[in-house]
C-alpha cells in the first residue's frame with residue numbers, strides 16, 4: 001500500500017494529458033457497467049460462430065517460414081476461438097509438398113471457421129476449363145469450411161508476373177457460387193472496395209465479405225517495389241487509391257439504409273486495423289454482424305514464437321473486454 005502511494009506521487013507528474021489528443025471515436029461511460037467478465041460477442045461466419053470477434057486474415061504458405069507462422073496462427077485461432085483464412089492455396093494445386101503449411105484443421109479444431117483461399121484470376125481460369133472439381137477438392141483436402149476468393153485486380157496489374165482477368169470479378173464470383181456448393185467469402189487484399197462493388201457483392205449469396213481495406217498492407221505498393229522495370233516511378237499514384245475500412249463500413253450501412261439487397265449474413269472488417277480499439281470501433285459501427293480481421297499485425301508476432309503471439313493477443317482481448325464495458329461508439 002505504501003509502495004503504491006509512493007508510486008502515485010512519483011509518477012503522477014509523468015501522466016499529464018493536457019495537449020495530448022484524446023480518442024474522439026468513443027464516449028467513455030464509467031457508470032453503466034461492472035468490470036467485464038470473460039464473455040465477448042459470438043459472431044457467426046458461415047455455419048460456425050467465433051468465440052471472440054477476431055479473424056486472422058489470409059496470409060502465407062509455400063515458403064520456409066510459412067509453415068511455422070501458419071501453425072502459430074492456427075494454434076491461436078483454436079485457443080481463443082478466432083476464425084482464420086489461409087493464404088492463397090494456389091501453390092498447392094501445383095505441388096502437394098506444401099500441404100503441411102496449409103493442413104491446419106487438426107490444430108485449429110473443428111469448431112472454428114477455417115477457410116481456403118484462391119485468387120479471382122485462378123478461379124476464372126478453372127471455371128473457364130469447366131474445372132470446378134479442383135475447387136471442391138481443395139476445400140475437401142484441407143477440411144475447410146469454405147473458400148475465400150481474393151479479388152485483386154490492381155495487384156495483378158502491377159505485379160511483374162501478374163495474371164490478367166478477362167471478365168468482371170463479380171460475374172466470375174456469381175458463376176462460382178452458382179456452380180460450387182461451398183460457402184464463399186470474397187475479399188480484397190489491401191485496397192478495399194467502393195460502394196458499387198459492395199452493392200454487387202451484397203446481392204450474391206455469399207457467406208461473408210472481408211474488406212481487405214486500404215490503410216494497412218498495400219499490395220499495389222508492394223508489387224511496385226518488386227518491379228525492376230521502372231514502372232514504380234510511373235504508376236505509383238495508383239497505390240494511393242482505395243477505400244478504408246471506415247469508408248467501407250459507411251458504404252454498407254448506407255446500402256442497408258437505402259434498402260439494397262443484402263444476402264451475406266456477416267462481415268469481416270479488415271485492412272489497416274492495428275489494435276482492439278480500431279476493431280471495436282468498426283464492428284460496433286457496422287449494422288451487419290461483424291468481426292474484425294488483422295493480417296500484418298498478427299504476422300508481426302506470429303513470426304516470433306507462439307508465446308509472444310499469445311501475450312499480444314491476450315492484451316488485445318483484455319482491451320476489447322474493457323471497451324465493451326465502458327466505451328460507446330460515437
Ligand SMILES: Cc1cc2nc3c(=O)[nH]c(=O)nc-3n(C[C@H](O)[C@H](O)[C@H](O)COP(=O)(O)O)c2cc1C
Pocket residue numbers: 057058059060086087088117149150187188189190211212213215216217270271272273293294295296297299
Ligand atoms: C504477407 C502477406 C501475405 C498475404 N497473402 C494473401 C493471400 O494469399 N490471399 C489473400 O487473400 N490476402 C493476402 N494478404 C492480404 C491480407 O489478407 C489483408 O487483406 C491485407 O494484408 C490487409 O490487412 P492488414 O492491413 O491487416 O495487413 C496477405 C497479407 C500479407 C501481409
